[in-house]
Amino acid sequence: xxxxxxxxxxxxxxxxxxxxxxxxxxxxxxxxxxxxxxxxxxxxxxxxxxxxxxxxxxxxxxxxxxxxxxxxxxxxxxxxxxxxxxxxxxxxxxxxxxxxxxxxxxxxxxxxxxxxxxxxxxxxxxxxxxxxxxxxxxxxxxxxxxxxxxxxxxxxxxxxxxxxxxxxxxxxxxxxxxxxxxxxxxxxxxxxxxxxxxxxxxxxxxxxxxxxxxxxxxxxxxxxxxxxxxxxxxxxxxxxxxxxxxxxxxxxxxxxxxxxxxxxxxxxxxxxxxxxxxxxxxxxxxxxxxxxxxxxxxxxxxxx
Amino acid sequence: xxxxxxxxxxxxxxxxxxxxxxxxxxxxxxxxxxxxxxxxxxxxxxxxxxxxxxxxxxxxxxxxxxxxxxxxxxxxxxxxxxxxxxxxxxxxxxxxxxxxxxxxxxxxxxxxxxxxxxxxxxxxxxxxxxxxxxxxxxxxxxxxxxxxxxxxxxxxxxxxxxxxxxxxxxxxxxxxxxxxxxxxxxxxxxxxxxxxxxxxxxxxxxxxxxxxxxxxxxxxxxxxxxxxxxxxxxxxxxxxxxxxxxxxxxxxxxxxxxxxxxxxxxxxxxxxxxxxxxxxxxxxxxxxxxxxxxxxxxxxxxxxxxxxxxxxxxxxxxxxxxxxxxxxxxxxxxxxxxxxxxxxxxxxxxx
Numbered sequence: 001x002x003x004x005x006x007x008x009x010x011x012x013x014x015x016x017x018x019x020x021x022x023x024x025x026x027x028x029x030x031x032x033x034x035x036x037x038x039x040x041x042x043x044x045x046x047x048x049x050x051x052x053x054x055x056x057x058x059x060x061x062x063x064x065x066x067x068x069x070x071x072x073x074x075x076x077x078x079x080x081x082x083x084x085x086x087x088x089x090x091x092x093x094x095x096x097x098x099x100x101x102x103x104x105x106x107x108x109x110x111x112x113x114x115x116x117x118x119x120x121x122x123x124x125x126x127x128x129x130x131x132x133x134x135x136x137x138x139x140x141x142x143x144x145x146x147x148x149x150x151x152x153x154x155x156x157x158x159x160x161x162x163x164x165x166x167x168x169x170x171x172x173x174x175x176x177x178x179x180x181x182x183x184x185x186x187x188x189x190x191x192x193x194x195x196x197x198x199x200x201x202x203x204x205x206x207x208x209x210x211x212x213x214x215x216x217x218x219x220x221x222x223x224x225x226x227x228x229x230x231x232x233x234x235x236x237x238x239x240x241x242x243x244x245x246x247x248x249x250x251x252x253x254x255x256x257x258x259x260x261x262x263x264x265x266x267x268x269x270x271x272x273x274x275x276x277x278x279x280x281x282x283x284x285x286x287x288x289x290x291x292x293x294x295x296x297x298x299x300x301x302x303x304x
Numbered sequence: 305x306x307x308x309x310x311x312x313x314x315x316x317x318x319x320x321x322x323x324x325x326x327x328x329x330x331x332x333x334x335x336x337x338x339x340x341x342x343x344x345x346x347x348x349x350x351x352x353x354x355x356x357x358x359x360x361x362x363x364x365x366x367x368x369x370x371x372x373x374x375x376x377x378x379x380x381x382x383x384x385x386x387x388x389x390x391x392x393x394x395x396x397x398x399x400x401x402x403x404x405x406x407x408x409x410x411x412x413x414x415x416x417x418x419x420x421x422x423x424x425x426x427x428x429x430x431x432x433x434x435x436x437x438x439x440x441x442x443x444x445x446x447x448x449x450x451x452x453x454x455x456x457x458x459x460x461x462x463x464x465x466x467x468x469x470x471x472x473x474x475x476x477x478x479x480x481x482x483x484x485x486x487x488x489x490x491x492x493x494x495x496x497x498x499x500x501x502x503x504x505x506x507x508x509x510x511x512x513x514x515x516x517x518x519x520x521x522x523x524x525x526x527x528x529x530x531x532x533x534x535x536x537x538x539x540x541x542x543x544x545x546x547x548x549x550x551x552x553x554x555x556x557x558x559x560x561x562x563x564x565x566x567x568x569x570x571x572x573x574x575x576x577x578x579x580x581x582x583x584x585x586x587x588x589x590x591x592x593x594x595x596x597x598x599x600x601x602x603x604x605x606x607x608x609x610x611x612x613x614x615x616x617x618x619x620x621x622x623x624x625x626x627x628x629x630x631x632x633x634x635x636x637x638x639x640x641x642x643x644x645x646x647x648x649x650x651x652x653x654x655x
Contacts, residue, residue, distance in 0.1 A: 170473030203407035206374050209394040210401045211472065221420070225411045 013272050021024040050285075057279035066272055076279030086263065090283055093260045096174060097242035100181040101189075101235045108183070108234060109227070110191035115190075116197035117205075128194075131187050140182065143251045144181045147171070150252065172254035177213035180252050188241065196230025197223070232295050239291060260284055325350040325508050326371070326476055331380035333366055338364040344380070348476070348510060353502055355511045357519040357601070359555065360530030367529070368478050368512045372401045380451055385475055395424070401478040406461045408453040414464050415440070415449035421472040439471040442501060459490045466498075479511045483518065516556045517619035520544060524606075528552050550653055560619040567652040574648035576621035578609055578633050578641050585644045587628045592644045595619065596623060597635050607632060611643055619643060 023030035047265075057076055060069045080086050115127045134142060149155045150171040157167035170176050200223065208218040246261025260283055267277035331344040341363040348354045356364035367377045371382055372582050373394035382390045389397050400421070408417050415436050421434045440446045443463035451462055462482055469477055482498075483491045499522050502509045513519055519526050520540040528535045528543060528551075536548040547553035550561060553570045553583045560571040579585070595613040606622045611618055621643070623632060635641050 201405065201407065203403050203405055204409060206372070206394065207401070207403060207407035207409070208420070209374075210372060210399075211468070212395045212424035213420070213423075214393075214395055219425055222409055 033102050050106055053278045054282060057277040057282055061273050061275060066129070068275065076276045079276065080280055080283065086280070087261060089258050090265055092174070092257070093243060093284070094287060096177055096259075097239050099178055100185060100242045101238045103182040103238050104186050104189040104238045105193075105235060106232055107186060108193050109231075112190050112197055112227075112230075113223075115194050122234035131190050134184075135187055140251075142184060142248070143180055146176070146183065147252055150179070172252060172257075174253070174257055176252040176254075177248055177257060180248050181238075181245070183247070185238040188237035189231075190287050192233035192237075193227055193230040196227045196233075200226050212265065235295075236288075236292070238289050240284070243287060311565055318389070323350050324348065325352075325385060326510070327381075327383040328367075329383075331367065331370060331382065331383050332378045333363075333370060334378045338514040339372070339532055341377075344532075344534055346527060346534070346537070348508060350508055351506055353499065353509045353511065353522060353524045354615075355513060355519040355526045356529055357513060357516060357526050357556070359514055361479055362529040363527045363532035364512050364514075365480060366532075368401075368480055368510065371476070371510065372399055372478050374399050378382075387401040398475040399478060400472050400474040401480065402462075402469050402482045404481045406453070406465040408461055408464055408468070410453055413449065414445065414451050414453060416455070417453065417464060418449075418468045418471050420468065425472070428650060435471050442470070442504070443467045457492065458486055462486065462494065466501070470501070470507065473505075474507065476508045476510060481513055482511075483515075484513075491518070491540065493545045498522065520556070530555070533646075541629040546651060547573060548654070553653065558620055561653070562613070562615070562617045562619065569650045569652050571619055571645060571650050573608070573620040575645055576619055577644045578611065578621050578623070578634060578635070579644070580641060581632070582642045582644070585642070589646050589648065591650075592642060592643045594640055595643050597633075597639050597641050599637065600633070609633065611641060613643060 023033075056068075058072050058074070060071070060073050060075055061067070062069050080090075089281055111127075111131070115124050115131075119127060145279050147154075151157075152167075152169060152171055154171065156170075160167050170179075204226070205218060208222045213221065244261055246259055246265050249257050249259045249262055260280060264277045267273045267280065309472055313429040326346065326348040328344055328346040331341055331346075332339070344363070344366075344367055347515040356367060358364045365608065366375065370377050370390075371384075373389070373392060374383075377390050380390065381388050383582065384397065384399065384483065389399075406536055408414075412420070418436045418439050419432055422435060427435070436449070440449050443466055445460060445467070448456065448460065459511065462485075465482065479498075483494050485493060495518060498509075505605055511519075511522065520543070523540055525537060526543050527537045530551045533556070536543060536552050538546075538548075543556050547556060547559075547570065550568070550570075553559040553561065558573050560573070560576070562569050562571065577585075578597075584592075585592050593613055593615075597609060598618070599608075599610040601608045602625070603611075604625070606624050609621045609623065611619050611621065625632065633641070
C-alpha cells in the first residue's frame with residue numbers, strides 16, 4: 001500500500017484546502033482577509049458618520065425655508081456655550097452621569113468581590129446569571145417598572161406607609177433618574193470589575209497578609225489598584241451610557257430634567273435643526289474624550 | 305552567575321542552641337472529606353535550614369500554609385517562639401513566606417514591593433529606605449530597585465521575593481518550592497546562594513520541595529512526607545543512608561529493594577558493582593550474585609546498568625565514566641554478569 005491509498009497525500013483535497021495552504025504560506029494574506037472587512041465597516045460606517053456629524057455642526061438652517069445652509073459658521077457652538085439653558089442641561093447630564101458611575105462603582109465592587117473570591121463555583125454561576133438576567137428583558141419595561149415603584153402612589157410609598165414612615169415624592173425628579181440609571185447600568189459595572197478581580201492570583205492576597213497587612217491595607221494597596229482597569233472599563237460604560245440616554249429622562253424625569261440626548265432628539269425631530277443637534281451631540285463626545293484622557297493620566301490603564 | 309555573599313563582619317553566627325523555634329504537635333488538616341495532613345509532629349531549631357520533602361499531594365505545602373496562617377488546622381498546635389499561633393491571622397505571626405509564583409505586586413516597583421511589609425508595620429521612612437537598600441544588596445539587585453517586576457527574569461523575581469520576605473527579619477522564613485520555576489543551571493546556582501544567605505542572616509529557613517537532590521544538598525535536617533504524614537526526620541546523610549521506610553528509600557535517591565533471608569535489603573546503585581567474572585570480589589566482604597544485563601544507558605557523567613538477578617529481581621547499578629575509552633563494563637545486552645555489593649553498603653528495612 002502507498003501513502004496515497006491511506007489518504008496521506010498532501011496534494012489531495014479541494015479548493016478550500018488549497019486556500020488554507022496559500023494562507024499558511026502567506027500569513028500576511030490571511031491577516032488582510034481577517035482585518036479588512038471589520039476595518040472597512042468601522043471606517044466607512046462609523047468613523048465617516050461621526051465625521052459627517054462633526055462637519056454638519058458647522059452648518060446652519062435657514063429659518064424661513066428650513067433648508068440646510070452649507071456655509072461655515074460657529075453659531076451652533078456659540079449657542080451651546082452662551083445660552084444658559086443648554087449649559088444647565090450639559091451640567092445636569094454630566095453630574096448625573098458622574099453620580100451614577102460613582103454609585104455603580106460602590107455597589108458593584110462588593111458584589112463583584114463576593115462573586116470572584118468568596119462564592120463557590122455554583123453560587124458564582126447563579127450570581128452571574130442574576131446580574132445579567134435583567135439585560136434579557138426590555139430596557140423600556142424595566143424603566144416603566146421603576147415608574148410604578150417611584151410614583152407618588154407607587155410601591156415605594158406604599159411600603160413606607162406600611163412601616164409608618166412618611167412618603168417620599170421622588171418620582172419624576174433627578175433623584176428618580178439617578179436611581180433608575182444606577183439600576184439599569186449596574187450589570188455593566190459588575191461584570192468588568194468581576195473579571196478584573198478574578199484575574200488577581202490568590203497568592204497576592206496571601207503575600208499581602210503575610211507581609212503584615214490587614215484587610216484594609218490589602219484592599220487599598222493591592223486589590224483596588226489591580227481592580228482599577230475593571231472599574232475604569234465599567235465606568236466608561238456607565239458614564240457614556242448615561243451621557244447618551246434620552247429615554248429615562250422622558251419616562252422618570254420630572255419637568256425640566258432634560259438631558260443632552262433630549263435636546264438632540266427634539267432638534268432632529270420637532271425643531272428640524274440638524275446642524276444644532278450635531279453641535280450639541282459633540283458635547284458628550286468631547287466629555288468622553290476628556291474622561292479617557294484623564295483616566296490615562298491617572299495611570300488607570302497601566303496595570304492592564 | 306553565582307556570586308558569593310560575604311558574611312557580614314560583626315554579625316553573630318546563627319545560634320544553634322538546639323532550642324525549638326517551632327514546635328508542631330498533632331497537626332491535622334482535612335478539606336471537605338479528604339485529609340491533607342495528619343499526625344504531624346515537628347521540632348525546628350533556631351538557625352536551622354529545615355526541609356519538608358515529599359511528592360506532590362503529600363501534605364508538605366499544606367503544612368507550610370498552616371504555619372504561615374493561610375489555612376486553619378483542623379486539630380493540633382503550632383508553637384512559634386513559645387506561643388500557639390494556630391488560630392492567629394498571617395499578619396499576626398512573626399513569619400514570612402517566599403511564594404512559588406513569587407507573588408510580586410505587579411503595580412509596584414521592586415523597591416516598593418520590598419518596602420511593603422515595612423510600611424505595613426509603620427517602620428520609619430529613613431530606616432525603611434536603608435533596610436530596602438540592604439535587602440537589595442543582599443540579593444545582588446541594587447541597581448534594579450526602580451524596575452517593575454515584569455521587567456525582571458525569573459531568577460531576579462525570585463530574589464526580589466526573597467528580599468521582600470527577609471527584609472522583615474522574621475523569626476522563621478517559609479519557602480514554598482521557591483526554585484521550582486527556574487531552569488536547572490540557575491536552580492543549582494540559587495541553591496548555593498540561598499544557603500549562603502541563610503547562613504549570613506541567620507534566619508531559620510523552612511523549605512518545601514519535591515526535589516530530593518535540592519533537599520539533600522541544602523538542608524540541615526529533612527522531614528520526608530508521604531500521604532499527609534511524616535515518614536522520617538533526619539539529617540540528609542541519615543535520610544539517604546538509613547531510610548526508615550521503603551517509601552523513603554525509593555523517594556530519596558534511587559533504590560533497588562530485594563529480599564534475602566527474610567530481610568528486605570535496600571541497594572543504592574552506586575554501591576552495586578558489575579563485572580564479567582567474580583574474580584575481583586574474593587575477600588573484602590563482598591556479597592556476590594549473578595544476573596543478566598538487561599540495559600545499559602549512557603548518561604554522560606555515568607552509565608546506568610539494569611540487571612535481572614537470578615532470583616528475578618531487577619537491580620540498578622551506576623558506573624562512573626571515568627576513563628572514556630577502555631574503562632567500564634564490556635558486556636552486551638543479555639549477557640550473564642557478576643553482581644556484587646559489600647554488606648556494609650546495604651541496609652535492611654524494618655518490618
